[in-house]
Amino acid sequence: MQHQLVEVYHKLLAAFGHQRWWPGETREEVIIGAILTQNVAWRNVETAIDNLRQHNLLTLKAINEADVSGIASLIRPTRFYNQKALKLKRLSDFLFDRYQGDLDAMFAEGVDRLRHELLNVGGLGEETVDSILLYAGNKAVFVVDAYTKRTFSRLGFTNEKWSYRAYQQFFMQHLDNEAELYNDYHAQIVRLGRAFCKKNVPECTPCPLSDLCLYCMSCLPQGCSG
Secondary structure (H helix, E strand, C coil), X not given: XXXXXXXXXXXXXXXXXXXXXXXXXXXXHHXXXXXXXXXXXXXXXXXXXXXXXXXXXXXXXXXXXXXXXXXXXXXHHHCCHHHHHHHHXXXXXXXXXXXXXXXXXXXXXXXXXXXXXXXXXXXXXXXXXXXXXXXXXXXXXXXXXXXXXXXXXXXXXXXXXXXXXXXXXXXXXXXXXXXXXXXXXHHHHHHHHHHCCCCCCCCCCCCCCCCCCHHHHHHHHHCCCC
């Protein structure tokens, strides 16, 4: 299976090039973006981040000192903005209470312990926490999302009903334990999911993985979209 997963990555890399993820100028912006991006398009997150930047609230220290209502009003484009404002406050509270606001100290923690601690911050789920660990902390933790489950179940490598943790272990057991690889691999999957491996009408003909994909092989003879 390691050979197949590496082959998938190299096909995606050849098709799309290195994705240079995560979009963000600082670790704090990456962390904030990871919380805001849940259940919303990235363009909405960009609008919210610009709003926070314009009001000097694009640091965890500033968020820690701000009112939830003020944060919520600036991140309205991201949907569920009241809940996300609370998540931002809770994460900043955790950072300052546990690590005196020092991100270096936080990320110096062992990855398993820090993951456990972050999952205990109210409202933070596995995908959000792992995005923070990987993209802001450069920890070798594979991020799983809906694109991952859709793509690899269609390839025939996994079952879409697997748990988040089962998916994560599948990748981490069959790939080299490298943060840079996990970073770009996940970004490549997102690019593929947005461009070709769509939920309702996948475009199999131009997909760079069509020759590996059981779903594509079954649908192409009938005239697949694209």
